[in-house]
Amino acid sequence: MARVNLEITRRRFLQASALSAGGLLLSARTTLANKLDQAGIPVPWFLQGEITTTYNYCDMCPWRCGVVVQSQNGVVKKIDGNPKDPKSRGLLCARGQAGPSFMYDPDRLRSPMIRTGERGEGKFREVTWEEALDYTAEKLQALTESYGQESLAILGHTSGDFWFTDYFAQAFGTPNAAKPSSSLCTSPREEAALLTFGMAIGNHEPADWEFTDCIVLFGTHIGEDARNTMMQDFANARARGARVIVVDPRFSTIASKGDYWLPIKPGTDTALLLAWMNVLINEERYAQDYVAEWTVGFDELKAHVQEFTPEWAAEITDLTAEQIVATARLMADKSPRTVIVPGRHVTWYGNDTQRMRAIYIVNALLGSIGNEGGLYLNKTPYVEAYPHPPFTVQGSSGGCSATPGEEGDTLPLGPTGKARADGVREKFMRGPTAVQELIEPMISGEPYPIKGLIAYGINIFHTIPNGPRTQEALKNLDFFLAIDVLPVEHVAWADVVFPEATYLERHDELWTCGHKTPYIGLREPAVEPLYDTKPAWWMARELGMRLGLEQFFRWETAQEYLNARLLSIGSNVQKLHDEGGVIVQKGKAYIADFKGDSPFNTPSKKIELYSEALAIVGQDPMPVYEATEEVPDGYFRMLYGRHPLHTFGKTQNTPVLHELYPENEVWVNEDKATEAGFAQGEYVWLENQDGVRSGPIKVKATQRIRGDAVYLVHGFGHNAPGLSLAHGKGASDAALATRYKLDPIAGSAGMRVNFVRLVKEA
Ligand SMILES: Nc1nc2c(c(=O)[nH]1)N[C@H]1C(S)=C(S)[C@@H](COP(=O)(O)OP(=O)(O)OC[C@H]3O[C@@H](n4cnc5c(=O)[nH]c(N)nc54)[C@H](O)[C@@H]3O)O[C@H]1N2
Numbered sequence: 001m002a003r004v005n006l007e008i009t010r011r012r013f014l015q016a017s018a019l020s021a022g023g024l025l026l027s028a029r030t031t032l033a034n035k036l037d038q039a040g041i042p043v044p045w046f047l048q049g050e051i052t053t054t055y056n057y058c059d060m061c062p063w064r065c066g067v068v069v070q071s072q073n074g075v076v077k078k079i080d081g082n083p084k085d086p087k088s089r090g091l092l093c094a095r096g097q098a099g100p101s102f103m104y105d106p107d108r109l110r111s112p113m114i115r116t117g118e119r120g121e122g123k124f125r126e127v128t129w130e131e132a133l134d135y136t137a138e139k140l141q142a143l144t145e146s147y148g149q150e151s152l153a154i155l156g157h158t159s160g161d162f163w164f165t166d167y168f169a170q171a172f173g174t175p176n177a178a179k180p181s182s183s184l185c186t187s188p189r190e191e192a193a194l195l196t197f198g199m200a201i202g203n204h205e206p207a208d209w210e211f212t213d214c215i216v217l218f219g220t221h222i223g224e225d226a227r228n229t230m231m232q233d234f235a236n237a238r239a240r241g242a243r244v245i246v247v248d249p250r251f252s253t254i255a256s257k258g259d260y261w262l263p264i265k266p267g268t269d270t271a272l273l274l275a276w277m278n279v280l281i282n283e284e285r286y287a288q289d290y291v292a293e294w295t296v297g298f299d300e301l302k303a304h305v306q307e308f309t310p311e312w313a314a315e316i317t318d319l320t321a322e323q324i325v326a327t328a329r330l331m332a333d334k335s336p337r338t339v340i341v342p343g344r345h346v347t348w349y350g351n352d353t354q355r356m357r358a359i360y361i362v363n364a365l366l367g368s369i370g371n372e373g374g375l376y377l378n379k380t381p382y383v384e385a386y387p388h389p390p391f392t393v394q395g396s397s398g399g400c401s402a403t404p405g406e407e408g409d410t411l412p413l414g415p416t417g418k419a420r421a422d423g424v425r426e427k428f429m430r431g432p433t434a435v436q437e438l439i440e441p442m443i444s445g446e447p448y449p450i451k452g453l454i455a456y457g458i459n460i461f462h463t464i465p466n467g468p469r470t471q472e473a474l475k476n477l478d479f480f481l482a483i484d485v486l487p488v489e490h491v492a493w494a495d496v497v498f499p500e501a502t503y504l505e506r507h508d509e510l511w512t513c514g515h516k517t518p519y520i521g522l523r524e525p526a527v528e529p530l531y532d533t534k535p536a537w538w539m540a541r542e543l544g545m546r547l548g549l550e551q552f553f554r555w556e557t558a559q560e561y562l563n564a565r566l567l568s569i570g571s572n573v574q575k576l577h578d579e580g581g582v583i584v585q586k587g588k589a590y591i592a593d594f595k596g597d598s599p600f601n602t603p604s605k606k607i608e609l610y611s612e613a614l615a616i617v618g619q620d621p622m623p624v625y626e627a628t629e630e631v632p633d634g635y636f637r638m639l640y641g642r643h644p645l646h647t648f649g650k651t652q653n654t655p656v657l658h659e660l661y662p663e664n665e666v667w668v669n670e671d672k673a674t675e676a677g678f679a680q681g682e683y684v685w686l687e688n689q690d691g692v693r694s695g696p697i698k699v700k701a702t703q704r705i706r707g708d709a710v711y712l713v714h715g716f717g718h719n720a721p722g723l724s725l726a727h728g729k730g731a732s733d734a735a736l737a738t739r740y741k742l743d744p745i746a747g748s749a750g751m752r753v754n755f756v757r758l759v760k761e762a
Pocket residue numbers: 061062185218219220221222224225226227247248249250252264265266267268269343344345346348639640641642643644645646647648711752
């Protein structure tokens with residue numbers, strides 16, 4: 001009895017003190033507000049009314065930093081980094097801070113719509129959700145009856161893509177679901193990692209920044225590519241004295257922070273990597289004990305690289321043999337605390353899996369994989385999936401956040417026994433569904449027709465290369481549903497438009513991030529959805545219920561779904577909220593943590609310098625250098641990248657970001673620009689090898705880029721009239737990427753095989 005009483009008293013005391021702390025704060029705010037008011041000073045928002053705190057993960061780019069959101073009277077007031085979150089550590093980048101500006105963009109889609117004009121005209125009538133959903137379900141049903149479930153492709157990105165590219169696709173029964181974050185971004189590095197050391201890289205590239213003494217970057221333009229934690233980690237490592245080698249045809253921001261800038265000829269990186277192997281092995285500067293214990297195929301590799309001397313590579317890469325030797329020695333001096341950081345956007349020239357394998361092999365020779373200061377070993381957090389019945393089809397959409405190769409060696413088949421239509425698994429060795437390869441079957445009907453499309457949070461025209469082909473494909477469809485937040489170009493082609501609520505207005509799937517410290521993040525709405533918008537989980541469920549898929553949608557609300565998952569780790573949505581929105585688990589970052597077992601999940605349980613798996617399918621078992629097509633006379637190779645204030649093609653219309661960087665520029669070597677008579681700041685058009693033009697775009701004449709390439713920031717050159725700020729600003733690298741080259745291992749699309757020239761008028 002006494003204990004119970006004591007407990008009650010203690011609880012009452014805690015409640016009372018919480019109340020009085022809150023009460024004190026409130027009265028302090030009221031007093032100050034009154035004082036300001038009396039003095040005629042405008043009372044700021046944080047002194048007025050009640051403030052609600054919610055937790056979320058940022059959706060302004062795929063890095064997904066944990067955030068804390070303050071809102072008041074149904075209005076989002078402030079976003080800060082969540083100090084508990086391993087990805088933000090309490091800080092955000094400019095785009096993260098611009099979340100409210102993205103959400104309150106007056107150009108947002110506001111109501112469900114059904115097309116009234118021709119495809120591409122952008123003429124719609126606003127309808128109720130009931131009508132939009134019934135109509136869509138009817139169309140999907142008709143599609144299934146005529147062609148089978150496989151005839152529906154679901155392409156998606158942004159952080160709500162799970163509900164459509166994963167959950168709905170698998171429940172509905174189409175194997176044709178794909179994410180651009182795979183075959184247009186990470187899949188070569190994921191495939192190479194699985195082939196070489198049997199682990200995925202995942203969303204958080206596992207460079208052990210805390211302990212590294214030497215950082216090597218291929219492209220990976222940190223600072224412009226503004227992944228928040230990566231910028232923090234780089235700055236800390238540099239401040240600690242870590243050495244930096246940057247390989248980039250352009251003097252990027254990060255190159256300006258380096259000890260070495262290697263202005264490599266575009267597309268020749270594998271030659272440099274092979275020469276580094278040659279130096280490390282022949283000068284016996286490799287990690288001999290580590291290589292003996294943890295790798296297979298060293299003798300084959302040693303013989304293989306003999307011909308790839310620094311002099312050989314110097315000729316190909318446009319670097320000097322001295323630079324190549326000096327940088328190899330620096331990496332070896334700091335080994336094993338040296339890391340060649342796996343890039344993220346690695347679909348460059350169509351031979352990218354082999355380049356990525358070369359990157360991992362050099363890391364292995366340095367003893368860095370699974371050692372402190374090298375590449376640590378990622379672990380995904382533990383939390384069970386929602387207990388749904390077995391899906392109609394197993395998914396393989398891949399993407400930054402998925403674990404590739406999950407499906408094992410079998411192809412996922414649709415209910416009528418058809419494998420996915422992208423052909424990657426038949427033509428190539430492996431790899432998740434390739435988004436760009438699902439376009440062709442919409443035109444050719446081969447291997448079977450794709451007649452329906454759901455585009456969820458993917459910008460069809462700014463993301464997938466060969467826009468003219470995409471246009472033709474969209475014309476051929478029986479049905480096209482666009483789920484977006486903005487009236488971007490492809491929305492004008494849709495039969496039905498579902499306007500989504502942004503990440504600040506909705507619950508969502510948990511963010512489960514593979515990391516040194518695996519963790520789980522919560523997304524909860526800060527405010528009610530604006531206008532007549534709805535979250536993806538709701539749309540997927542409403543469609544599922546209309547299509548006879550009730551067994552997969554037993555939950556009525558997102559909270560119910562999330563609670564079922566969180567129960568597996570003794571938590572729930574409320575508890576996760578009360579604990580600050582993030583649960584951190586324990587990782588297993590180093591080989592030593594495996595206590596004698598091998599962490600490497602390859603057939604040999606070792607790091608495979610020589611890959612038997614590749615040899616079996618007729619691919620090079622060890623990387624070789626393969627030349628990419630030379631730049632034609634009068635043209636430049638088109639390179640592209642990021643700007644710290646923008647994400648892909650989705651933030652150019654965000655008011656505060658637009659104000660700071662409204663249009664892109666084309667970087668041209670100053671001597672070349674002068675020679676051709678182009679002035680600094682002059683507006684030009686870019687014309688590619690196929691005669692496609694984009695612009696106008698301002699010339700940035702600079703010595704910071706080689707003479708054989710030009711560079712522009714991706715995502716500009718919008719021509720959708722509904723984007724009132726972004727419309728007509730700058731040029732689009734995507735429009736100019738009419739060609740791409742397929743990687744024979746991952747089925748990914750190398751997009752740096754396009755050439756442009758500068759022309760004076762439209
Ligand atoms: N601000 C911002 N940050 C972002 C994003 C964003 O949209 N905005 N997107 C995020 C996503 S999903 C991704 S995938 C990443 C992409 O960012 P990264 O993975 O960093 O992309 P890269 O293509 O490696 O880097 C572009 C750099 O590569 C150089 N480059 C071009 N060709 C070659 C070549 O042949 N060899 C070498 N060595 N370098 C070359 C270019 O000059 C440029 O400096 O950025 C992420 N971070």
